[in-house]
Amino acid sequence: MATPRIAVAQAPYIRDVEAAASRALEQIRYAASRGVDVMVFPEWFLGLNPVEVLPNRHTERLSRAARELNLMVVTGSIRALEPESGKKQQRALVIEPDGTLAGSHAKLLFQPTERPWFEPGPGIAAISTRWGRIVILPGLDALDEDIWVSTLELAPDLVVMAANPRTLAERGLVQELAIRRSQQISATVVVAPLSGRFSGATYVGGALITHQGRVLGMADEQETILIAGDPEAPLIQLGVTDITAYLPMVRPLEGRPLDAKRALGPEAERRVVVDWGLLVSPEPATAAEELLAAARDNPRWAALAPARPGHAADLAHVMNAGAVGAFCYPGLDRAFPWSDSMRQLGEVLSSFGRPLLVHSGPGPAPLRFDSPALWDEFLMEFPKVPVIVHSMGQRSPYLEESLVLAERHPQVYLETSRAPVGAIKEAIRTAGAERVLFGSGGPAQDFAQEWEKMERLEAELSPDSFQRIVNANARALFFHHEGLDRTDRRSRDKVHPFRRPG
Numbered sequence: 001m002a003t004p005r006i007a008v009a010q011a012p013y014i015r016d017v018e019a020a021a022s023r024a025l026e027q028i029r030y031a032a033s034r035g036v037d038v039m040v041f042p043e044w045f046l047g048l049n050p051v052e053v054l055p056n057r058h059t060e061r062l063s064r065a066a067r068e069l070n071l072m073v074v075t076g077s078i079r080a081l082e083p084e085s086g087k088k089q090q091r092a093l094v095i096e097p098d099g100t101l102a103g104s105h106a107k108l109l110f111q112p113t114e115r116p117w118f119e120p121g122p123g124i125a126a127i128s129t130r131w132g133r134i135v136i137l138p139g140l141d142a143l144d145e146d147i148w149v150s151t152l153e154l155a156p157d158l159v160v161m162a163a164n165p166r167t168l169a170e171r172g173l174v175q176e177l178a179i180r181r182s183q184q185i186s187a188t189v190v191v192a193p194l195s196g197r198f199s200g201a202t203y204v205g206g207a208l209i210t211h212q213g214r215v216l217g218m219a220d221e222q223e224t225i226l227i228a229g230d231p232e233a234p235l236i237q238l239g240v241t242d243i244t245a246y247l248p249m250v251r252p253l254e255g256r257p258l259d260a261k262r263a264l265g266p267e268a269e270r271r272v273v274v275d276w277g278l279l280v281s282p283e284p285a286t287a288a289e290e291l292l293a294a295a296r297d298n299p300r301w302a303a304l305a306p307a308r309p310g311h312a313a314d315l316a317h318v319m320n321a322g323a324v325g326a327f328c329y330p331g332l333d334r335a336f337p338w339s340d341s342m343r344q345l346g347e348v349l350s351s352f353g354r355p356l357l358v359h360s361g362p363g364p365a366p367l368r369f370d371s372p373a374l375w376d377e378f379l380m381e382f383p384k385v386p387v388i389v390h391s392m393g394q395r396s397p398y399l400e401e402s403l404v405l406a407e408r409h410p411q412v413y414l415e416t417s418r419a420p421v422g423a424i425k426e427a428i429r430t431a432g433a434e435r436v437l438f439g440s441g442g443p444a445q446d447f448a449q450e451w452e453k454m455e456r457l458e459a460e461l462s463p464d465s466f467q468r469i470v471n472a473n474a475r476a477l478f479f480h481h482e483g484l485d486r487t488d489r490r491s492r493d494k495v496h497p498f499r500r501p502g
Contacts, residue, residue, distance in 0.1 A: 004037035004072070004131045006158075006188065006228040008207040010219055012196025013044055020047035021058055025065050027225055032069035034227055037097075038131060042192040043076035043090070043138050043162045051079045051088055055101050059093065067099030072131060076162030076192055077107045077138040079118075087119040092136035092162065094127045103127035108147065109140035113199055124150045132157025139164060143174070148181065157187050164194040164203050171206035175218070183213040188228075195221055271301055271440075272478055274327050274357065278306040285314040292322055302478055304357060307349070309333045309341035316348045324478040325349075327390075329359035331369025337378040346382040355386035355477045357415070360402060361394035372401040379409040386411045386477055388437060392419040392427060399423050406431040413473070417441030421453050425460070433465035437473050 009027040014020040024045055031039045049058055058078075066073050077090035090107040106121020124147060126133040135156040141147050142161035151159060161178055165171040174191055182189040188211045195205035205221040209228040216228035273295055281287040284306045295303035305323035307315050309330050319326070326349060328342075335341055337358075349356055360372040372393050379387060392414045393402040399419070406412045407430055414427040417439035427436050438454055440447045458466050 003188070003211070004158075005035055006038045006040065006190060006209055006216075007031040007034070007036040008040045008042075008190055008192050008209060008217075008219075008226045009045065010042070010193070010195055010205050010207045010226060011223045013047070013194060013198040013203075015047045017047045017049045017058065020045060020049075021061060025061065028062070028065045028069060028071060028073065030225055031227070032071050036071060036227060038072045038074060038158070040160055040190050040192045041073070041075045042194050043164065044078070044194060044198060045076060046078050049078050051081050053081045053083045054091060054093070054104060059095070059101070062093075063095050063099035063101070066095045066097055070097045072097050072129065074134060074136065074158075074160055076136070076160070080104075080106075082106075082119075088117060089121060090114070090118050090138065091121075092138050092160070094129055094134055094136070096129060102129045105136045105138075107138045107141055109144060111140065124154065126154040126156050134158045134160070136160045136162065138162040143177070152184065156185060159185065159187070159189045160192055161189060162192045165206060166201055166203055168204060171204050175206055175208045178208050179210045179213055179215065182210040186212055188212075195223070272324065272474060273301055273303050275306075276327070276329065276359070279308060279327075279329050279332055281306070284308050284311055285317055288314075288318040288323070289321065292318065296322070307345045307356065309335040309339065309345065312341075312344035312348050315345055319348065319352050319354065323354075325355040325357065327357040327359075329363065329365065331359070331363065331365025334365075334369070336369065337375045342378060343381065346378060346385055349385045350382050353384060355388055355413070357388045357390055360389050361391055361398040370398065372398055372405055375405060376408070379405070379411065383409075383411060386413060388413040388415050388477075390415050390439070391417050391441070392423055394418050403427065403430045406435060410435075413437055413477070415439040416453065416469070417446070417450055421456055424453065424457060428461070428465070428469075433461065433468045434473060436469050437477075438470040 024041060028039050046058060062073050073095040075093045077092045080089050080091040082089055091104045093104045094102040096102045105125060108120045110118055126135050133154060133156045135151050135154055142163035163174045165174050178189045178191045191208040193205050193207060194203040196203060205219060207219040207226045209217040217226045219226045275291055278284055278287045288305050291303045295301040302324040305315055305318035305326045307326040307328035315326060330337060330342055358375060361370055363370055372389055375387060389402045389412060393399045402414055403426060406414055413435045414431060415437045416424050418441055440450045454470055
């Protein structure tokens with residue numbers, strides 16, 4: 001069975017049913033325009049809807065939209081009346097793309113404020129649909145371990161956890177729980193939470209879509225429509241070395257443990273992964289294929305190929321296999337950028353039209369190989385190869401040499417990891433925001449430090465310049481088909497172009 005494209009609507013609670021229904025229909029239309037197959041809503045997304053038997057005039061509006069747009073609608077609980085017993089219940093719905101009501105689930109566990117008004121349903125059931133077996137767990141049902149044991153026995157293809165965290169800590173726990181559960185069922189789990197003020201409490205949102213332990217989409221408390229595997233996912237990072245420190249992988253690199261807890265937060269956003277250790281591997285092509293395999297297993301990742309002097313054929317092979325660029329540190333092989341072995345790499349990259357990330361500044365190679373100015377001749381010979389200077393040289397005099405390169409060659413880009421804030425400001429003045437790229441640098445613990453520098457700079461930059469540095473420049477370099485204008489469209493559609501740390 002094919003995997004559906006899933007979206008979650010996250011917006012502040014609206015009490016008025018007509019206003020809430022109109023917004024839900026708008027969200028469904030937007031999701032359909034983005035090729036979504038399944039639209040998921042949280043609890044109370046219809047506000048205080050009248051307690052009526054299902055289907056009714058409100059659910060019929062959803063059914064018409066589903067039928068017209070060929071899209072499945074899955075909801076958190078709404079107020080409903082059980083026709084035979086007259087019980088008031090909270091029921092979650094699944095509406096098929098043809099508009100029919102595939103089934104519903106009556107909530108089992110209630111908050112103290114809900115208990116006087118509603119009666120629980122008979123138990124957990126899987127709703128059979130064109131996209132497989134769906135289980136909806138609204139509110140406290142989503143967190144109860146006994147209910148989860150019953151859910152496991154149903155072998156669902158999709159579980160919707162309409163949980164409602166009230167604090168950032170609760171949000172993190174719910175998201176981590178969803179990731180683990182998606183691993184347990186080897187399928188998809190969606191967190192569809194409340195946000196905003198409701199019934200005297202404030203809810204913090206935190207929509208999440210995870211498949212087999214991989215995060216396909218994540219939101220904070222902001223109003224958004226979260227789409228799984230969204231190709232417009234924000235915040236491209238460059239220069240990550242310990243790739244398993246961020247997201248669990250279906251196919252982990254040998255000897256590296258998974259860590260689901262680090263799958264949350266802004267460091268889980270889109271990235272271009274780099275593993276500098278591959279440059280000392282005796283078989284760079286084989287090692288690079290492992291990196292590419294990891295990137296293919298994560299829809300928000302792309303990988304760079306190791307470019308070693310004397311291994312031009314290996315570079316061409318990995319580029320053909322799907323690498324979006326290359327990275328190199330020729331000093332490790334005691335080679336200078338103007339050497340014949342490096343010129344061969346330049347010819348390969350020129351034929352692909354892909355960028356090259358180059359090490360600069362002090363490193364494990366002898367200092368005579370670390371000067372950014374050494375790349376001047378290479379840049380003159382290969383003007384069609386964008387060259388990204390990693391860490392801008394890190395310190396003087398290498399920082400100044402990087403700035404001179406950027407002034408002299410329009411294909412030079414300056415990457416921010418480990419560079420002082422003052423140097424980044426000077427890079428923006430010298431090369432312009434359109435040739436500066438945010439990078440998280442090295443191990444996982446470096447991300448917060450690097451992102452904090454961006455936040456300090458944000459107040460001094462225009463919104464366009466900030467988005468170019470953390471998102472659009474890298475997108476244009478590594479994903480040519482997407483273009484720069486899509487960032488602006490995301491802003492208009494209230495799908496936020498970057499996320500702040502929680």
